[in-house]
Amino acid sequence: xxxxxxxxxxxxxxxxxxxxxxxxxxxxxxxxxxxxxxxxxxxxxxxxxxxxxxxxxxxxxxxxxxxxxxxxxxxxxxxxxxxxxxxxxxxxxxxxxxxxxxxxxxxxxxxxxxxxxxxxxxxxxxxxxxxxxxxxxxxxxxxxxxxxxxxxxxxxxxxxxxxxxxxxxxxxxxxxxxxxxxxxxxxxxxxxxxxxxxxxxxxxxxxxxxxxxxxxxxxxxxxxxxxxxxxxxxxxxxxxxxxxxxxxxxxxxxxxxxxxxxxxxxxxxxxxxxxxxxxxxxxxxxxxxxxxxx
Amino acid sequence: xxxxxxxxxxxxxxxxxxxxxxxxxxxxxxxxxxxxxxxxxxxxxxxxxxxxxxxxxxxxxxxxxxxxxxxxxxxxxxxxxxxxxxxxxxxxxxxxxxxxxxxxxxxxxxxxxxxxxxxxxxxxxxxxxxxxxxxxxxxxxxxxxxxxxxxxxxxxxxxxxxxxxxxxxxxxxxxxxxxxxxxxxxxxxxxxxxxxxxxxxxxxxxxxxxxxxxxxxxxxxxxxxxxxxxxxxxxxxxxxxxxxxxxxxxxxxxxxxxxxxxxxxxxx
Numbered sequence: 001x002x003x004x005x006x007x008x009x010x011x012x013x014x015x016x017x018x019x020x021x022x023x024x025x026x027x028x029x030x031x032x033x034x035x036x037x038x039x040x041x042x043x044x045x046x047x048x049x050x051x052x053x054x055x056x057x058x059x060x061x062x063x064x065x066x067x068x069x070x071x072x073x074x075x076x077x078x079x080x081x082x083x084x085x086x087x088x089x090x091x092x093x094x095x096x097x098x099x100x101x102x103x104x105x106x107x108x109x110x111x112x113x114x115x116x117x118x119x120x121x122x123x124x125x126x127x128x129x130x131x132x133x134x135x136x137x138x139x140x141x142x143x144x145x146x147x148x149x150x151x152x153x154x155x156x157x158x159x160x161x162x163x164x165x166x167x168x169x170x171x172x173x174x175x176x177x178x179x180x181x182x183x184x185x186x187x188x189x190x191x192x193x194x195x196x197x198x199x200x201x202x203x204x205x206x207x208x209x210x211x212x213x214x215x216x217x218x219x220x221x222x223x224x225x226x227x228x229x230x231x232x233x234x235x236x237x238x239x240x241x242x243x244x245x246x247x248x249x250x251x252x253x254x255x256x257x258x259x260x261x262x263x264x265x266x267x268x269x270x271x272x273x274x275x276x277x278x279x280x281x282x283x284x285x286x287x288x289x290x291x292x293x294x
Numbered sequence: 295x296x297x298x299x300x301x302x303x304x305x306x307x308x309x310x311x312x313x314x315x316x317x318x319x320x321x322x323x324x325x326x327x328x329x330x331x332x333x334x335x336x337x338x339x340x341x342x343x344x345x346x347x348x349x350x351x352x353x354x355x356x357x358x359x360x361x362x363x364x365x366x367x368x369x370x371x372x373x374x375x376x377x378x379x380x381x382x383x384x385x386x387x388x389x390x391x392x393x394x395x396x397x398x399x400x401x402x403x404x405x406x407x408x409x410x411x412x413x414x415x416x417x418x419x420x421x422x423x424x425x426x427x428x429x430x431x432x433x434x435x436x437x438x439x440x441x442x443x444x445x446x447x448x449x450x451x452x453x454x455x456x457x458x459x460x461x462x463x464x465x466x467x468x469x470x471x472x473x474x475x476x477x478x479x480x481x482x483x484x485x486x487x488x489x490x491x492x493x494x495x496x497x498x499x500x501x502x503x504x505x506x507x508x509x510x511x512x513x514x515x516x517x518x519x520x521x522x523x524x525x526x527x528x529x530x531x532x533x534x535x536x537x538x539x540x541x542x543x544x545x546x547x548x549x550x551x552x553x554x555x556x557x558x559x560x561x562x
Contacts, residue, residue, distance in 0.1 A: 048484070048487075051480065051483045052353065052483060052514070052515065052517075052518040052520070053350055054521065055346040055349075055350075055520055055521045055524060056346045056347060056350040058346075059342070059343040059346050059347070062343075063343075096521065098433075098521070098525050099342075207428065
C-alpha cells in the first residue's frame with residue numbers, strides 16, 4: 001500500500017472512532033419502545049427448527065433467561081414484568097432436558113417474590129417437576145421442589161413430603177431423611193431454616209447457588225436483628241409513651257450505640273415504629289413467616 | 295488407485311491454497327475462543343456452553359466447507375474447460391470423481407482435526423481456571439475424550455454431505471447443487487417425522503410414501519450425538535458401528551450413482 005492510501009485509511013479509521021465517540025456522548029440511539037418479544041414460544045416448534053443445534057439453542061435461551069431476569073431485576077421500572085422468564089426457561093429445558101442449572105437457578109428466579117422476581121412459586125414447582133420427569137433419578141430436583149414449598153410457600157407439610165421423597169433416591173445424602181422429619185416437626189422455625197440453608201451452602205455444586213444460600217443466611221440474621229430492634233422500639237414506647245421518631249431517639253435513651261446496619265451493611269429503616277430493611281439493601285425483601293426460636 | 299491418489303492430493307493442495315478455506319478455519323478457531331467470552335454472560339454452566347458451541351462450530355464450518363467446496367469440485371473443472379485436458383489423460387471418469395471426493399475428504403479431515411485441536415486446547419486452558427470444587431460438579435471433565443465420538447460422527451456426516459454435494463454437482467448448476475444439498479440436509483433432520491407420518495395423515499398412500507422416504511433419504515439426525523457427548527452419557531458401541539456403516543454405505547451409493555451420471559455426461 002502506498003503512503004497516501006495508508007494515510008487515507010488512518011484518517012477514515014480516525015473518523016469512525018470519532019463518530020462512535022460522538023454516538024457515545026449522545027447516549028446512543030433513541031430509546032426503543034419495543035417490548036421484549038419471544039417470537040416462538042412453542043418448545044415443540046423450536047425443537048424442530050433447531051435441526052441439530054438443540055443444545056446450542058438451549059444455551060442461547062438460557063443466557064436470554066439470565067439476562068432477562070437480571071435486567072428486569074435491576075431496572076428502575078416500578079412495574080417490573082418478568083413475563084418472559086418462564087417461557088424462556090421452558091424453551092431452554094425443552095431443548096436440553098438435562099440442563100440442570102436451568103431447573104435449579106430458574107426455580108429460584110421464578111419463586112423470588114417481587115420486586116426481586118415474579119413470585120411464581122407455582123411455576124417454579126412446575127419447572128422442577130418437568131425436570132424430574134426428564135431425569136427421574138435426580139434427588140436434587142425433588143429437594144429443590146421441597147425448598148420451594150418450604151421457603152416461598154411456607155407449606156411445610158408438602159416440603160417435608162418432598163424431602164422424604166428425595167431421601168429415597170439413589171445417591172441422596174444421609175441428611176435428607178432427618179431434614180424431612182425436622183421440617184415436619186419444626187417447619188417455619190427460623191433455626192430449622194438456617195440449618196437448611198447451611199446445608200445448601202456446604203453442599204451446593206455451583207458457586208452461584210452457594211452465594212444464594214449465603215444471602216438467605218444473612219436474611220435470617222437480619223430477621224433476628226430486626227426482632228431485637230423491634231423489641232427496643234417497644235421498650236422505648238412503653239417508657240416514653242410515644243414512638244421513637246428515629247434511631248437518634250433510641251440512641252439517646254441508651255437502647256442503641258449507633259445507627260443499626262443489616263448484615264449486608266445497609267442501615268435499617270424506622271418508619272412509624274416499624275423496623276425494616278432499607279430499599280437499597282441487597283437482602284430485601286425478607287421472607288414472610290419463619291418465627292424465631294423461643 | 296494411484297491416479298485417484300494423485301487427483302486427491304491435487305484437490306487438497308488446491309483447497310489449502312484456497313483463501314476461503316483458510317478464512318473458515320481461522321474463523322472457527324476464533325469462534326471457539328469467543329465462546330470463552332460467551333461463557334461469562336451466563337450463570338453457571340460455562341464449560342457446558344463452550345462445549346456446545348465448540349462442537350456446533352466444528353460441525354457448522356465443516357458443513358460450509360463440504361457444501362461450498364463440494365459443489366465446485368466438478369463444476370470448476372468444467373467452467374475452466376480444464377476437464378477436456380484432464381479427461382484426455384489416461385484417467386477414467388470415475389477415478390477422476392473419486393479422486394476429487396477423496397481430496398475434499400482429506401481437506402475436511404485436516405480442518406476437523408485443526409478445529410478439534412483448538413477446541414481441546416481451549417478446554418484444557420479453561421480447566422485450569424476453575425477450582426477443584428467447581429470441576430467436580432461438571433458431568434464430565436473439560437477435556438473429556440468421549441467428545442471425540444461426537445466429532446467422529448460429525449466427520450462422517452461431513453463425508454456424507456460432501457458425497458451429496460458431489461452427486462448433485464455432476465448434473466446440475468452450483469447454485470442448484472448447493473440448494474439441493476442444504477435442502478436434503480434439512481429434510482434429513484426430519485426423518486423421525488417421516489417415520490411416524492401415519493399418525494398425522496389419514497391417507498395410507500401418503501403414509502407409505504413417507505415411510506419409503508424415511509428409509510431412502512439420508513438420516514442426518516443419526517449423526518448428532520453432541521448432547522450425549524457433552525453430558526458424558528453412554529453411547530453404545532453398536533450405535534457407533536451401525537451409524538458409521540450407514541454413512542459408508544450411503545456414501546458408496548451416492549458416489550457410484552454420481553460416477554455413472556458423470557461417465558455418461560457430454561461436455562461438448
